[in-house]
């Protein structure tokens with residue numbers, strides 16, 4: 001049977017051709033869009049990675065003296081007047097609210113940030129001071145120590161970083177001095193990643209931050225800042241007066257990976273430096 005081409009068929013054909021053209025054009029536009037998005041996105045990522053690698057450190061060109069000039073967000077590193085660390089000298093003795101420690105075991109999750117060796121803590125561990133709970137997020141190390149005591153640094157300093165529900169940071173600082181082998185650190189000390197950016201996670205290894213602290217828990221207390229950019233203020237500092245000991249080779253193991261990741265001491269200015277006369281429970 002001979003098929004007669006009808007006007008409607010012609011129209012349908014043209015519609016199909018039109019659809020093809022539309023699909024084709026849409027394809028070009030879409031792929032251009034995706035390409036543009038990807039190239040922008042990748043460029044941003046590259047820039048971020050680039051600045052992450054070079055923006056701040058402890059060398060002359062990117063160290064503590066120039067942190068404030070490296071990025072507008074780091075302004076407080078230059079102009080802040082409540083900065084950390086400080087020299088812990090002539091503290092005022094006072095009866096201070098005790099710190100209640102409630103640290104639970106956590107699986108090993110340790111990261112070399114390039115600036116420090118940091119151990120991430122899983123949820124559920126906290127300290128409580130004056131009715132406020134501060135949850136333990138992570139702890140990390142500096143060598144030599146950042147705080148000084150009457151002008152003298154210790155070989156290392158550990159910082160346990162906590163945050164309250166309203167976002168206030170509280171840091172417990174513990175000095176580390178050369179002495180006996182400290183077996184409490186054995187579980188993870190030999191697992192420290194030596195390369196910047198490297199992480200080690202091992203759920204079969206469990207550690208507890210409370211094992212890393214001295215049994216005597218008197219503290220120096222003052223209001224300070226982060227000791228790294230952006231140097232944010234409003235950080236509650238509790239620096240234990242009693243240092244923990246580590247063997248020379250344990251300290252050397254850390255220094256072989258990172259040494260000189262300490263910000264110099266900052267002026268106390270108008271701040272109060274207290275030391276508690278009542279030991280915490």
Ligand SMILES: [Zn+2]
Pocket residue numbers: 140141142159227
């Ligand atoms: Zn620190």
